[in-house]
Amino acid sequence: MxxxxxxxxxxxxxxxxxxxxxxxxxxxxxxxxxxxxxxxxxxxxxxxxxxxxxxxxxxxxxxxxxxxxxxxxxxxxxxxxxxxxxxxxxxxxxxxxxxxxxxxxxxxxxxxxxxxxxxxxxxxxxxxxxxxxxxxxxxxxxxxxxxxxxxxxxxxxxxxxxxxxxxxxxxxxxxxxxxxxxxxxxxxxxxxxxxxxxxxxxxxxxxxxxxxxxxxxxxxxxxxxxxxxxxxxxxxxxxxxxxxxxxxxxxxxxxxxxxxxxxxxxxxxxxxxxxxxxxxxxxxxxxxxxxxxxxxxxxxxxxxxxxxxxxxxxxxxxxxxxxxxxxxxxxxxxxxxxxxxxxxxxxxxxxxxxxxxxxxxxxxxxxxxxxxxxxxxxxxxxxxxxxxxxxxxxxxxxxxxxxxxxxxxxxxxxxxxxGKMDDEGYIWFEGRADDIIISSGYTIGPFEVEDALVQHPDVAECAAVASPDPERGAIVKAFVVLKRPEQASDAKVKELQEHVKVLTAPYKYPREIEFVESLPKTTSGKIRRVELRSLEKSRKH
Missing domain, CATH: 3.40.50.12780 (ANL, N-terminal domain)
Incomplete structure (x- = not known):
């Protein structure tokens, strides 16, 4: 030592x-x-x-x-x-x-x-x-x-x-x-x-x-x-x-x-x-x-x-x-x-x-x-x-x-x-190559959030992405398609947030939820989280 x-x-x-x-x-x-x-x-x-x-x-x-x-x-x-x-x-x-x-x-x-x-x-x-x-x-x-x-x-x-x-x-x-x-x-x-x-x-x-x-x-x-x-x-x-x-x-x-x-x-x-x-x-x-x-x-x-x-x-x-x-x-x-x-x-x-x-x-x-x-x-x-x-x-x-x-x-x-490396050997972060969310130092997989959300009887499908935040670096945001769209409300947001907290560690819950009619997908049916991340980035910059 x-x-x-x-x-x-x-x-x-x-x-x-x-x-x-x-x-x-x-x-x-x-x-x-x-x-x-x-x-x-x-x-x-x-x-x-x-x-x-x-x-x-x-x-x-x-x-x-x-x-x-x-x-x-x-x-x-x-x-x-x-x-x-x-x-x-x-x-x-x-x-x-x-x-x-x-x-x-x-x-x-x-x-x-x-x-x-x-x-x-x-x-x-x-x-x-x-x-x-x-x-x-x-x-x-x-x-x-x-x-x-x-x-x-x-x-x-x-x-x-x-x-x-x-x-x-x-x-x-x-x-x-x-x-x-x-x-x-x-x-x-x-x-x-x-x-x-x-x-x-x-x-x-x-x-x-x-x-x-x-x-x-x-x-x-x-x-x-x-x-x-x-x-x-x-x-x-x-x-x-x-x-x-x-x-x-x-x-x-x-x-x-x-x-x-x-x-x-x-x-x-x-x-x-x-x-x-x-x-x-x-x-x-x-x-x-x-x-x-x-x-x-x-x-x-x-x-x-x-x-x-x-x-x-x-x-x-x-x-x-x-x-x-x-x-x-x-x-x-x-x-x-x-x-x-x-x-x-x-x-x-x-x-x-x-x-x-x-x-x-x-x-x-x-x-x-x-x-x-x-x-x-x-x-x-x-x-x-x-x-x-x-x-x-x-x-x-x-x-x-x-x-x-x-x-x-x-x-x-x-x-x-x-990232990229400059001529002096310094490395500069450019972003995640995948869909992992890093919020306040916590590493959160979108699958864990989505898996909890879809277990709620009112959720048809959903996608979780990183949304820029000035204090936490990023927060978890969920885009949710409800089985009955008319149920969308602030009360439903809180209900879904509490639902996620019960099923998985509380730091993973979506701090923002946006109700949407549909999610962007590839021709094979996979959700394009990258498109939703880009949307959030453009909204907050």
């Missing part, structure tokens, strides 16, 4: 090497650090700005995750077993993730906003053996109990519930000594689900080697976490970005993770950044946009903040300028996906180009290619692609060879995004 520093990008790219060990376990790495830094703060957790909160040292984190690993062993959960984790931001999130890695289990991160249908799909698709959940999602998990032949263990974080084992009770009395599984670097460690344009979500396979490579590239050169930092990454458990920054990047660098579990309010975030020695910040573009709109930013002095980055969608220049003017910090963009890690970014020491995603990560070959997989000329638009041998790339979609094959074109993994 060497200290990071401002880099010479060109030199780092030229000299970069990455030797991944044959056997690697991230939790063992954290334990090794804890052995010599047991009293150092690993986590500072708060639910409200004024509360005292909780803290956990590296020594305590190591022991508690050992206890949890022993709990898992007592439940017969070990190497290769799939465990679905459905918990919010908490100190225990770090304990639970680390303990699962120690046990050699495969973690399925799940948002606490998932609904029964989402959970059932993951359990059946992956063959999940155990679920660890908190009280707020129990009713959704209970709805799938008995529907799976593999799911046998139910563990509740906080409280008591019939049919569930208490996490606290299981931890009580467990030994705080445990030897981490001697996992091979190519063993599966995480199975994160991501939206697709058709069919159910895809199970993205990441091995233990991914955690090693991510630290070496994203944590060091982009997130810029140093051992003496208190770093705040706002992503919550259940998302690939939580594994990226709050978990792997911070603990892997021996820094202190600041965790806030309260609701996002821009002034609250500024208050916390003023109160605590937070030196590194990673937030979503939506959060930065909202913070930049706060009146009287000069009221807040962010004395410790030296580095800030943003990922999920391009950040507009006005927000970057506002942060630099008021806080003396340049917010640096980064680009990656669930299937990989940071592919492109404005790295420490790299000049900012307004509107650009930045340049390829050190050690990662990124190019703009055409339909035949050939690199296009500088300045030409094509598909953003990554060398299929890149160490940060996923190992395929679980039980889905067809969609795995479609993700590759010759020597390249095709991201599904389009």
């Amino acid at each position: 060497t200290a990071s520093f401002g880099i010479d990008y060109e030199q780092e790219v030229a000299n970069f090497t990455l030797e991944i060990p044959e056997r690697y376990n991230f939790a063992r790495q954290v334990d090794d650090y804890a052995a010599t830094h047991s009293d150092k703060l690993a986590i500072v957790f708060k639910t409200e700005p004024a509360d005292e909160g909780q803290t956990l040292t590296y020594g305590e984190l190591s022991k508690r995750s050992n206890q949890w690993a022993n709990v898992l062993a007592s439940q017969g959960i070990g190497r290769g077993d799939k465990v679905l984790v459905l918990i919010p931001r908490s100190v225990d999130a770090y304990v639970i993730y680390l303990g699962l890695i120690k046990a050699g289990a495969v973690i399925l991160p799940g948002s606490e906003m998932l609904r029964a249908k989402d959970i059932e799909y993951r359990v059946e698709h992956a063959g999940v053996k155990a679920v660890v959940a908190y009280g707020g999602i129990l009713d959704q998990v209970e709805a799938v109990r008995g529907k799976s032949s593999t799911l046998s263990t139910f563990i509740l974080l906080g409280g008591e519930q019939a049919g569930w084992q208490s996490y606290a009770d299981l931890m009580n009395g467990q030994s705080d000594q445990f030897t981490s599984a001697d996992t091979a670097a190519d063993e599966m460690a995480f199975l994160s689900y991501t939206s697709g344009t058709t069919g159910g979500p895809k199970g993205v396979i990441h091995t233990h080697s991914w955690l090693y490579a991510h630290q070496r590239i994203a944590a060091e050169y982009w997130f810029d976490v140093r051992e003496d930092d208190m770093a705040w990454a706002t992503a919550g458990p259940g998302w690939a970005k939580w594994i990226w920054s709050p978990f792997v990047s911070i603990l892997g660098r021996g820094a202190t993770a600041f965790v806030y579990a309260g609701k996002f309010q821009p002034e609250t975030y500024l208050q916390l950044l003023s109160q605590h020695p937070i030196s590194v910040l990673c937030a979503t573009p939506t959060e930065y946009r909202m913070i930049a709109k706060v009146d009287g930013l000069d009221r807040f002095t962010l004395k410790a903040l030296r580095s800030a980055c943003s990922a999920g969608e391009p950040l507009n220049r006005e927000v970057i300028d506002t942060f630099h003017q008021h806080f003396g910090v340049t917010v640096r963009d980064g680009y990656g996906q669930t299937e990989n890690s940071l592919l492109v970014g404005t790295f420490v020491g790299l000049d900012v180009r307004a509107g650009s995603m930045g340049r390829p990560s050190p050690g990662i070959r990124v190019a703009i290619v055409d339909e035949d997989g050939k690199e296009v000329a500088r300045g030409e638009v094509g598909d953003i692609a990554v060398d299929r041998q890149a160490p940060i790339l996923f190992k395929g979609y679980l039980n889905d060879p067809e969609r795995t094959a479609k993700a590759f074109r010759g020597d390249w993994y095709i991201t599904g995004d389009q």
